[in-house]
Amino acid sequence: MQHPLHLAGLGRRTLLALGAGLALLPAVHAQAPAWPTKPLTMVVPWPPAGPSDIAARPLAKGLQDVLGQPVVIENKAGAGGNVGTAAVVQAPADGYTLLVTSSAPIAINGSLYKKMPFDAARDLVPVTNVLRMPLVLVVNPASGINDLAGLMAYVRNKPEGVSIANSGNGTPQHLTAELFRDAARLKLDHVPYKGSAPAISDVLAGHVPMMFDSLAAIMPHIKSGKVKAIAVTGAKRSALLPAVPTMAEGGVAGVESYAWYGFFAKAGTPQPVVDKLNAAALQVMKTPEFQRVLTDAGSEFVGDTPAHFAQFVKAETVKWDRIVKQSGATLD
Known part of the structure; x- marks a missing residue:
């Protein structure tokens, strides 16, 4: 009973202003549509038909179905993956320009090149691992x-x-x-x-x-x-080569290595968008179509949370930094 009494004490202008403000609320809410509302671009920083396409093309097709927007692949090759990766870093952090790449520009190139057009740890946010062979x-x-x-x-x-x-x-x-x-x-x-x-x-x-x-x-x-x-070089034998031992089984410990392909967005992309990309990617990776891709590539299911995948990327970066420095390899 206190509501009507309270409102009765308000001036006519105040009530009109309050009513107008309340009337605007649905309109404001309607102006914040759910992401995505337009096509997405998936940059692959390697030539077409290369190994990265094994991951990118089925992922793009699946994301298109799950998210309800076209996902266009752009191959931007050059400088060991740096050119295409830099293009993603230079795009807006809105989740519409994405990256699928091998480990090179993410965990290796920072040690190989004296000058880099980006800092992968700072400028990119991991979404999920996609393939790991x-x-x-x-x-x-x-x-x-x-x-x-x-x-x-x-x-x-x-x-x-x-x-x-x-x-x-x-x-x-x-x-x-x-x-x-x-x-x-x-x-x-x-x-x-x-x-x-x-x-x-x-x-x-x-x-x-x-x-x-x-x-x-x-x-x-x-x-x-x-x-x-x-x-x-895996931690265990491959299902594709069950008779072939691991390096450790053959007598050489400490040689665990993978060709992996990850899914990334630009750092600063809103967390709800990163989470939606992650959930959509994992949904795609669990489909029979993508399971066949994993089997044919010799990869286990490696769908991951953004946080856990970030830990994996960090560990890979540390490992390869040591080997690059020890070998003296450089590309510029």
């Missing part, structure tokens, strides 16, 4: 090497050292070889190529006896018998 150490079958112990004996019997191919300076393939060389105390000569394909070609031809590569890239050649898998 162990690498596999392969040899040319003509080498006669059948296991990791045999490979290490082969290298130690060559005082001048043995060449090992990789897909380029500072790539996970290169740095995994450095990690292996350090852990096993071997003399390995790093031979960089412009991409995985030419490196594989030279191993197939016998010009270089061995290399590390991602399961997705090298698996067809393992199946055909053109290269022999010696060990995988």
